[in-house]
Every structure is written in structure tokens, then in C-alpha cells.
Amino acid sequence: MRLYKALLHLYPSSFRKEYEEELVHIFRERRMQMHNPVSIAGLWLSGFVDVVLNAAGAHWEILRQDLRYTTRTLLRAPVFTLTAIIVTGLGIGASTAAFSVTDRVLVRPLPFPNSDRLVQLWQRNPEFARFELSPPNFYDWRRLSTSFEALSAYTQAAWNFIGEGNPQRLEGTVVTPAFFKTLDVQPLLGRTFTEQDGIEGGAGTVVLSYEMWQSVFGGRSDVLSKTIHLDNSSYAVIGVMPMDFFFPARGGQLWKPLVLGDPPKDARDNYNLNGIGKLKPGVTIENARAEMTVIAGRLAREYPKENDKVTARVDPLDARLPDQTRMLLWASLGASFCVLLIACTNLANLLLAKAMARRKELTVRFAIGAGRERLIRQLLTESVLLAVVGGFTGILIATAVLPVLSAIITTKLPLSEPTVLDGRVLVFTGLVTFATGLVFGILPAWRACSGVNMDGLREGSRSGIGGRRERLRSILVIAEISLSIVLLVTAGLLTRALWRVQSIDPGFRPDSVLAIQISLPAYPYRYGLVSTRTAFYSEILSKVRALPGVSNAALISSLPMMPGGGIWPVAATGADTKGDIKTVGMRVVTLAYFDTMGIPIHSGRDFSESDTVDSPPVAVVSESFARQYWPNQDPLGRKFHFTLSNFPFAEQDRVVVGVVGDVRFRGLERRSEPQVYLSDKQLPDRMLMFYAPRELVIRTQVDSVALIPPIRQIIQGADPELPISAVRPMRDVVNVQTTPRSTQIALVTTFAILSLVLAGVGVHGLLSFTVGQRLPEFGLRIALGAQSREILSMILREGIVLASAGALCGLLLSYYAANAMRALLAGVSPIDPVTLGGSVIAVLGMSLSGSLLPAIRAIRTDPTKAMRMD
Amino acid sequence: MPFNQEEIESLLPLPSATFHILMALADEDRHGYAVIQDIASRTDGKLQMSAGTLYRSIQRMQEQGLIIETRERPAPEEDDERRRYYRITAFGLAVAKAEAGRLTQMVKLARARGIAPERT
Numbered sequence: 001m002r003l004y005k006a007l008l009h010l011y012p013s014s015f016r017k018e019y020e021e022e023l024v025h026i027f028r029e030r031r032m033q034m035h036n037p038v039s040i041a042g043l044w045l046s047g048f049v050d051v052v053l054n055a056a057g058a059h060w061e062i063l064r065q066d067l068r069y070t071t072r073t074l075l076r077a078p079v080f081t082l083t084a085i086i087v088t089g090l091g092i093g094a095s096t097a098a099f100s101v102t103d104r105v106l107v108r109p110l111p112f113p114n115s116d117r118l119v120q121l122w123q124r125n126p127e128f129a130r131f132e133l134s135p136p137n138f139y140d141w142r143r144l145s146t147s148f149e150a151l152s153a154y155t156q157a158a159w160n161f162i163g164e165g166n167p168q169r170l171e172g173t174v175v176t177p178a179f180f181k182t183l184d185v186q187p188l189l190g191r192t193f194t195e196q197d198g199i200e201g202g203a204g205t206v207v208l209s210y211e212m213w214q215s216v217f218g219g220r221s222d223v224l225s226k227t228i229h230l231d232n233s234s235y236a237v238i239g240v241m242p243m244d245f246f247f248p249a250r251g252g253q254l255w256k257p258l259v260l261g262d263p264p265k266d267a268r269d270n271y272n273l274n275g276i277g278k279l280k281p282g283v284t285i286e287n288a289r290a291e292m293t294v295i296a297g298r299l300a301r302e303y304p305k306e307n308d309k310v311t312a313r314v315d316p317l318d319a320r321l322p323d324q325t326r327m328l329l330w331a332s333l334g335a336s337f338c339v340l341l342i343a344c345t346n347l348a349n350l351l352l353a354k355a356m357a358r359r360k361e362l363t364v365r366f367a368i369g370a371g372r373e374r375l376i377r378q379l380l381t382e383s384v385l386l387a388v389v390g391g392f393t394g395i396l397i398a399t400a401v402l403p404v405l406s407a408i409i410t411t412k413l414p415l416s417e418p419t420v421l422d423g424r425v426l427v428f429t430g431l432v433t434f435a436t437g438l439v440f441g442i443l444p445a446w447r448a449c450s451g452v453n454m455d456g457l458r459e460g461s462r463s464g465i466g467g468r469r470e471r472l473r474s475i476l477v478i479a480e481i482s483l484s485i486v487l488l489v490t491a492g493l494l495t496r497a498l499w500r501v502q503s504i505d506p507g508f509r510p511d512s513v514l515a516i517q518i519s520l521p522a523y524p525y526r527y528g529l530v531s532t533r534t535a536f537y538s539e540i541l542s543k544v545r546a547l548p549g550v551s552n553a554a555l556i557s558s559l560p561m562m563p564g565g566g567i568w569p570v571a572a573t574g575a576d577t578k579g580d581i582k583t584v585g586m587r588v589v590t591l592a593y594f595d596t597m598g599i600p601i602h603s604g605r606d607f608s609e610s611d612t613v614d615s616p617p618v619a620v621v622s623e624s625f626a627r628q629y630w631p632n633q634d635p636l637g638r639k640f641h642f643t644l645s646n647f648p649f650a651e652q653d654r655v656v657v658g659v660v661g662d663v664r665f666r667g668l669e670r671r672s673e674p675q676v677y678l679s680d681k682q683l684p685d686r687m688l689m690f691y692a693p694r695e696l697v698i699r700t701q702v703d704s705v706a707l708i709p710p711i712r713q714i715i716q717g718a719d720p721e722l723p724i725s726a727v728r729p730m731r732d733v734v735n736v737q738t739t740p741r742s743t744q745i746a747l748v749t750t751f752a753i754l755s756l757v758l759a760g761v762g763v764h765g766l767l768s769f770t771v772g773q774r775l776p777e778f779g780l781r782i783a784l785g786a787q788s789r790e791i792l793s794m795i796l797r798e799g800i801v802l803a804s805a806g807a808l809c810g811l812l813l814s815y816y817a818a819n820a821m822r823a824l825l826a827g828v829s830p831i832d833p834v835t836l837g838g839s840v841i842a843v844l845g846m847s848l849s850g851s852l853l854p855a856i857r858a859i860r861t862d863p864t865k866a867m868r869m870d
Numbered sequence: 871m872p873f874n875q876e877e878i879e880s881l882l883p884l885p886s887a888t889f890h891i892l893m894a895l896a897d898e899d900r901h902g903y904a905v906i907q908d909i910a911s912r913t914d915g916k917l918q919m920s921a922g923t924l925y926r927s928i929q930r931m932q933e934q935g936l937i938i939e940t941r942e943r944p945a946p947e948e949d950d951e952r953r954r955y956y957r958i959t960a961f962g963l964a965v966a967k968a969e970a971g972r973l974t975q976m977v978k979l980a981r982a983r984g985i986a987p988e989r990t
Contacts, residue, residue, distance in 0.1 A: 019925040022954060026903045026921040046920065054922030061930075 010055035066381035088390025091343025093397025098336035118317035121275030135264035147288040150182040153273040159230035169725030172254040190239035197257040204235035268306040355448030383441025391433030481806020484755035489814035492835035507663035509598030510730035514704040517726040549702030554593035555693035560665040573639040604658035620658040625674035763850035783863035799851030892966040901953035936962035
């Protein structure tokens with residue numbers, strides 16, 4: 001019988017208390033009539049099913065009653081209900097949005113089978129923690145290593161595509177044939193590459209992205225019989241990848257086989273390949289690292305000139321996200337949880353106030369037989385219902401803010417856009433919602449019901465005033481204030497860090513400069529000849545410069561702060577080259593580049609018309625380059641050369657003719673190598689097409705947008721087949737550097753303001769409640785001659801005490817928070833006095849304004865009315 | 871005592887468990903187990919009401935005013951003192967009659983369509 005009695009605990013306790021004895025009696029009577037084991041087992045089984053079904057039914061009935069009752073009471077107090085729903089919705093919405101991004105980017109494994117075995121391979125040397133692989137090194141690594149099931153390399157590329165309509169610039173990836181096998185992905189249509197596709201002279205083939213299949217071929221199934229033309233060569237379409245395959249980045253339109261060569265003919269110090277590999281089952285990343293270090297060491301001994309001090313680096317593939325982005329995401333998630341906590345605390349406070357105001361009603365219900373458990377359950381239904389409606393509101397809010405939040409992550413990830421309406425996110429939201437409703441509802445419900453007894457009905461008893469309860473509410477308000485201080489400090493510190501980063505001098509004047517990318521095809525011989533290029537450049541530059549409002553124009557091989565460009569090893573001629581090999585950022589420019597970009601020429605001159613293939617090779621170098629090689633000496637007239645082997649052009653001595661200011665070409669917050677600029681007119685024919693200037697920069701005196709159509713016309717007039725692939729103001733190029741920061745600050749600031757307002761609401765709610773309870777006392781004081789000023793300061797003092805206690809805890813917490821995100825602070829101190837002081841003042845101000853209305857109500861107390869209340 | 875017809879109608883059709891319990895209590899006060907036994911014997915053992923269903927129905931029927939728990943005890947030799955006895959109320963009786971009338975009406979309709987046997 002004990003087991004049956006235990007089973008009866010499934011019933012609501014009110015039902016169980018009422019009918020337990022009867023139920024047990026019936027079960028016992030039936031049991032006594034049974035004698036064989038089969039019927040006894042049958043009795044138990046039916047008894048079990050009976051209890052489970054009826055208990056569920058009984059609970060459902062109570063829930064229905066409670067819901068009906070709750071809906072009625074909530075609709076009767078629309079202001080309370082709306083406040084609670086909005087408060088909860090904001091908290092849940094913020095955390096849902098932050099969670100969906102963080103989950104997609106940081107928690108979830110990459111969308112490839114066995115993605116924990118995928119690794120990324122880099123070269124490293126004492127100067128650079130990681131850089132791309134040279135084709136011969138990749139070839140040898142692949143040949144010599146045994147840790148990998150597959151090893152492949154890729155590099156991003158772009159082609160001119162002339163389909164139907166205007167010429168188009170397509171971005172894609174050139175990959176070794178094993179690329180798809182390494183990632184273990186299958187095509188949606190057709191096949192992926194085989195070794196045959198990567199052999200020199202083989203028939204050209206491409207695999208299309210789903211997006212390109214849809215946009216160019218309208219999703220037609222006969223795409224596999226089609227041929228496309230890229231940079232004047234034709235390629236057979238052999239496959240289409242699934243819609244959710246993005247590698248290495250979103251936005252890639254196609255994949256083309258990389259013809260590596262067997263062995264590769266490229267220079268061993270020409271670093272242009274990204275390596276990825278899949279570890280064999282059972283091989284750890286440490287095993288692979290150890291093996292690759294040995295292999296790299298061997299190659300360094302074999303090729304001391306190019307591979308000196310070069311070793312291998314093996315990282316998990318999912319670690320490709322920059323640390324800073326990672327931290328931005330965690331910080332946003334943390335901030336959103338702060339908002340959620342504050343929202344929940346506010347909800348708890350609202351519920352507590354409401355429950356206290358309803359104690360008389362609760363007492364009556366208790367007196368007519370409702371158990372305490374039943375009352376708590378009723379109150380919990382209310383909080384969960386509010387949380388659920390808040391949860392739905394939260395999902396709407398999250399859906400609205402998600403696109404903004406996604407700007408924190410670059411598109412340089414093989415992931416689709418995060419979405420709120422996705423199973424995992426919805427489960428998260430559901431859990432948060434129920435936890436909010438239950439955890440933050442149970443405390444007020446318990447408190448409200450714990451003192452309910454018959455005394456509550458006595459004449460004159462006041463509905464629920466008690467030191468303990470006010471203390472609880474005060475603690476909740478203090479917690480809110482602390483958390484909002486944390487958010488304010490975080491937002492403040494990040495903003496100061498952003499200002500600091502924005503004030504970094506990029507080395508050029510980006511305002512009023514427009515950059516237009518002209519897609520010079522990599523191969524057609526026309527643009528392989530310097531004379532053709534020079535003629536083309538001269539034509540467009542002279543016409544662009546003649547446009548009204550244009551003060552100067554030039555071309556460069558790749559813009560500062562944009563990926564690409566080139567890092568070349570270099571040595572001063574005559575100096576000891578056995579030491580560390582220095583590398584420089586190498587850019588090729590046309591005349592007037594420095595003037596157009598506003599890069600100061602410190603000494604010497606810009607390139608001139610007389611610097612040609614037939615004149616001695618010259619270069620313009622950056623200040624830091626000059627300082628590094630010829631400290632305290634005049635660099636003009638000095639010579640240097642590039643230390644690329646088997647490359648006569650690079651090995652030529654170059655005379656420094658000018659020294660210009662340093663440019664942060666790797667980005668505002670990253671260290672950049674010294675820079676060397678060469679003149680396009682001194683490039684050899686049919687070589688280094690990658691470095692042919694294709695970024696047209698124009699300094700304007702008028703609104704640059706108005707100039708875009710005539711410039712487009714000029715370029716099309718010079719060559720109608722050349723597409724314009726990107727048009728952007730240089731200011732945007734610089735601002736992109738701080739976009740993730742700005743987005744996050746906007747987010748955290750929104751959270752902080754939200755939390756500040758919520759905290760103000762909390763203070764206001766608490767003080768309104770206490771003032772309401774103490775009206776008779778104030779009445780008495782006023783009757784005894786207390787001045788308004790005294791009562792006012794009494795209430796405001798309470799507000800200030802709450803705010804100060806909260807501020808103190810908040811400052812301590814924010815010290816830890818700021819320390820944890822020190823890497824994001826760009827050197828701003830975690831205890832920056834301006835930020836801390838500002839946050840405290842904001843919180844004090846908000847608390848004071850929250851206290852003001854209750855205080856005014858207190859001093860307006862009519863003594864006669866108030867004392868009659870008691 | 872006349873009852874508000876609307877109030878009666880609002881409870882119809884009765885769940886079959888409720889109707890059976892009302893019938894079991896129509897002639898005398900009974901405790902829960904006796905109700906179950908009565909139902910079983912009147913239906914030739916075809917309907918074995920479970921304890922859970924019985925008491926959930928009883929709880930609801932008490933709230934609806936169809937039955938009450940009675941303090942009057944039966945004759946001492948039949949009384950099981952530990953048990954709780956239930957009695958049908960006048961309202962309960964009226965509701966049971968209304969339900970029976972409704973069912974009769976249904977049977978009549980079925981007969982008219984030839985899908986129920988004629989009265990013998």
C-alpha cells in the first residue's frame with residue numbers, strides 16, 4: 001500500500017488530502033479480492049494508469065481554472081500587466097538574440113561531418129604568428145605528413161564573368177582537388193573535383209555555389225551541360241553545392257581547381273595558400289603539431305634561404321574567429337543576461353508588490369479552504385503566464401534586433417545567418433521563459449503566502465507590511481542597480497575604447513576620397529603589357545582628373561585596410577642579410593597616389609614620368625622602413641632588394657627616391673609592416689598581374705556620390721568589358737574597421753540604458769509601495785508638525801541609500817567584468833574614473849527621479865484621511 | 871423545488887461517469903466503493919469505474935451541487951465508519967432526469983431512422 005500511497009503524490013495535493021483515504025480503501029478492497037499473481041499485476045497496472053491519467057487531468061483542470069482566474073485579474077490591471085510583459089519581453093528578447101548569434105558562431109560545431117578533426121595549417125616565424133603557405137611548402141607538407149586523412153589548400157580569387165548582361169565580378173575560391181573530400185561534403189548536383197581536374201592543361205572545370213546556380217542558371221537542372229566564361233577562358237560546370245555550404249566564406253560564388261604542379265613551380269617564399277586538413281581518426285591535434293614541426297624543421301634545413309625560422313602551425317578549424325570578435329560575442333551575451341536578470345528582478349518586484357496588495361484576498365481564500373500550496377500555485381500561474389507572453393514578445397524583439405547584432409560577426413565565416421526561429425534557440429528561449437516565470441515568481445508567491453492566516457482578516461490589519469518583505473524587495477532593487485552599473489561601466493569603457501581606436505591616425509586622409517575597383521582580368525595579354533596598362537591608366541586618370549570637383553586621382557594595387565596586397569621579404573643592399581629577414585608591405589602605384597590619399601612625403605619625391613622600365617628601378621618607402629634600415633641616416637639614394645629567390649625582377653637593386661608617412665594598411669588596431677611602393681611603369685611585362693593597380697582612388701571637393709556615374713562612363717568608354725566591382729568612400733573602408741565595435745557598443749549602450757530605466761522603475765515601485773504603506777505614519781508626522789522638507793528628505797534618503805548600496809556592489813562587479821574584457825579596451829583603464837563616476841551619477845540621478853513621485857505623494861498626505869486609514 | 875432550466879441545460883450532456891454516479895446514488899446514500907460496485911452490477915460488470923475517475927467526478931459533482939457529502943450514517947450494521955458517504959441533491963436528481971430525457975429523445979430519433987430496435 002505504501003507504493004500506491006506514494007503514487008498518489010502525483011495528484012494535486014489538495015485533491016490528495018481530500019480523497020487519499022478513500023482511494024487507498026478502494027484499492028485495498030480490490031486487492032483483497034485478487035488471489036492469483038496475474039490479476040494482482042493487472043490491478044497494479046490499471047491502478048498506475050488510473051493515477052497517472054487522472055492526476056494529469058486534475059492538474060489540467062486546476063491549471064485551466066487558474067489560467068481563467070489569472071487572465072481575468074491581469075486584464076483588470078492592464079498597466080501592471082503591460083509593464084510586466086514589456087519588461088520580461090525585453091530581457092528575454094535581448095538574451096535570445098545574443099544567444100542565437102553566440103550559439104551559431106561559438107558553441108555549435110562547424111556544419112561539416114567530424115568537424116572536430118578539421119584543422120587549419122599556417123606557416124609561422126618569429127615575426128608573424130601565422131601566415132599563408134607557399135605552394136612548394138604545402139606540396140612538401142602534404143607529401144611528408146602522415147597525420148591527415150586529407151590535406152588541401154585554397155586561395156580566394158575573383159574573375160570577370162561575362163554572362164548575359166553587364167560584365168560581372170565574381171568572387172570564388174581556387175582549391176586543390178581534395179578540398180571537398182577534406183571537408184567531407186557532397187555536391188547537390190553532379191560531382192566535385194578529382195585529381196584529374198587539378199592537372200596542368202586539363203579541361204577547365206568549376207563547381208558552382210547554390211546561389212550562383214539560382215541567380216545565373218535559374219536553378220535549371222541542365223546546368224551540368226553548361227560552360228561558363230571567366231576572364232576569357234571557358235570552364236565546364238561539373239557540380240553545384242548545397243544551399244548551406246559556405247566555405248571558406250559566405251558570398252563565394254564558385255570553386256575552381258588549383259593547378260599546383262608536380263612539383264609546384266612557384267617560389268618557396270611566395271605565400272598565398274590557406275591550408276586545411278582532416279586529422280586521421282585517433283590522431284590528436286598535438287600529434288599533428290609535433291609531426292608538422294619536424295617536417296617544417298627539415299624543410300628549413302633543406303631550404304635555408306626561404307624557410308629559415310619558418311615552422312608550421314596547426315589550429316582547430318573552428319578557431320578561425322579572431323579573439324576580439326569572440327570576446328565581443330561573449331561580452332554581448334553577458335550584457336544580455338544582465339538585462340534579463342534585471343528584467344526578472346523587476347518582474348519579481350512587481351509580482352511581490354501585487355501579491356502583497358492582494359494579501360487580504362489571499363487570506364479570504366485561505367479561510368474558505370484553499371490550501372497554501374493552492375495559493376502559491378495560483379500566483380505561480382500568474383508569473384509563468386506573464387513570462388510566456390513576455391517570451392513571445394521577446395521572440396519578436398529578438399527577430400527584429402538579430403540583423404543588427406549579426407554585424408558583429410564578419411561574413412568571413414562558413415556559416416549561414418543566425419536565426420531566432422531555429423530549434424535550439426527556441427528551446428533556449430522556452431527554458432529561459434519558464435525559469436523566469438518559476439524562479440522569479442516563486443519567491444514573491446512564497447513570501448506572500450507564508451504569513452497568510454486568520455489574523456489577516458481582523459479589522460484594521462494592514463495588508464502585508466513587514467520588515468522582512470521590504471528587505472527582500474530592497475535587495476532585489478539593489479541587485480538591479482548593481483547590474484545596471486555593470487552595464488553602464490561596460491558601455492562607457494567600450495565607448496572610450498572606440499574613441500581611442502577611431503582617433504588612431506591611419507596614415508592617410510580618408511575623407512573626401514572615393515575608391516573604385518576596376519577588375520583588370522588576370523590574364524588577357526592586353527593588360528599584361530605595361531604600355532597598354534599605362535595607356536589605359538593615362539586615359540582614365542586624365543579624364544577623371546578633368547571632372548569638376550576632382551582634385552586628384554591615382555591607382556594602387558590594393559587599398560589599405562583591405563585584404564590582399566602583398567608581403568615581401570626584403571634586405572638592404574650591402575647590409576648583412578644573414579640576420580632576421582624583414583618583410584614589407586609591397587604596393588604598386590601610379591603617379592600622384594600619395595597626394596591623392598593625403599599621405600605626406602617627408603623627403604625626396606613621388607614617382608615621375610621618367611621612372612620607366614628603361615630607367616634605374618626606384619622605390620618610395622615608408623618612414624618606418626627607412627628608420628629600420630638606415631637609422632639616423634639619410635635614406636635617399638640608398639638601395640635595397642627583395643629576397644625572393646629565382647626572381648630577377650625582385651633581386652634588382654632599387655634606389656630609394658622618396659620617404660612617405662607610415663600607413664596602417666593591416667587595419668587600425670593591427671601592427672603593420674613597413675611599406676614599399678613601386679611604380680607600375682617599372683613592372684616587367686606579363687608578370688605580377690596580381691599587382692597591377694586596379695583600385696582607382698579619387699580625391700574630391702564635392703559630394704563624391706555624384707561623381708560615380710561620370711567615372712563609370714569614363715571607365716566603360718576606355719574598355720566596355722571591364723566591370724566595376726566595388727565603389728566605396730575611403731571613410732567607409734576605415735569605418736568598417738570599427739563596425740563590430742560600434743555595433744557592440746550600440747548594443748551594450750541600449751542594454752545599459754534599458755537597465756537604468758528598469759532600475760529606476762524598480763526604485764519607484766519599491767518606494768511607492770512603502771510610501772503607500774506608511775501614509776498613516778506620514779499623516780501623523782504632518783499632524784504633529786513635521787515639515788514637507790523633512791518628509792521629502794526622508795524618502796529621498798531611502799532612494800539614495802538603495803542607489804549607493806547598488807552602486808558599491810556594481811562597481812566591484814564591473815571591475816571584474818572590465819578586467820575580463822581588457823583585450824577589448826584598447827588600452828583604456830578598467831578603472832577609468834570618468835566612466836565609473838559617470839555611471840554612478842547616472843544611477844544616482846535615476847534613483848532620485850524614481851523616488852521623486854513617491855516623495856511628493858508622501859508630503860501631500862492629508863493627515864485626517866491618512867490617520868483614518870489605520 | 872423548481873430549478874433554473876438554463877442551469878440544468880448548461881451541464882448537459884453529462885459525462886457518462888457522472889450519469890452513472892447519479893444513478894448509483896438515486897436510491898440510497900453510498901460511499902465511493904459502493905458506488906463502483908453498484909455501477910458494475912447494474913452494467914453486468916461491463917463498466918468498472920476506476921477510483922481516480924470516481925473521485926475526480928465526485929469532486930466536480932460536489933462543486934456543481936449535484937451531490938453532497940452526508941453526515942447522516944446508514945443503519946449501524948451497514949455502516950462503515952471510516953468511509954465518506956455521498957447523497958444526490960434535488961438539483962442532482964433534476965439534472966439526472968434531464969439527461970435521461972435527453973437520451974430518450976436521442977433513442978426516439980434513432981428509432982425513427984430505423985437504427986435502433988423498436989420498443990418491445
